[in-house]
Amino acid sequence: MRRPNLSFIWTPTQDNAAVTCSTARTALLTASVRAGQGPQPRVAQRCGHDVVVMSALTPAAMLFGRSRAGLSHHPDESSSPADIAVALHALIDFLTRLARTHPS
Numbered sequence: 001m002r003r004p005n006l007s008f009i010w011t012p013t014q015d016n017a018a019v020t021c022s023t024a025r026t027a028l029l030t031a032s033v034r035a036g037q038g039p040q041p042r043v044a045q046r047c048g049h050d051v052v053v054m055s056a057l058t059p060a061a062m063l064f065g066r067s068r069a070g071l072s073h074h075p076d077e078s079s080s081p082a083d084i085a086v087a088l089h090a091l092i093d094f095l096t097r098l099a100r101t102h103p104s
Helices: 023-037 049-055 081-101
Strands: none
């Protein structure tokens, strides 16, 4: 059996520590979720990937939408239209509340 002549070079392009979500924005988002769905589980507020980048620009919070079998960051991840609608309603409510705290 012939072995392929392959090599691998690892070059990190980004190395970011997790950040803490904004307490105020998380409270606002929690109120939005509770308004539509009642009390829901809370997840740890140390976040990576998207929040790390956004937190350099603005206080951030994260809304997690339900997915089939709880899969996340996986090719089989899938959310039902109903679950997407629930998350969308929470997001709209959150943005409405946020706009009220920052009138133009």
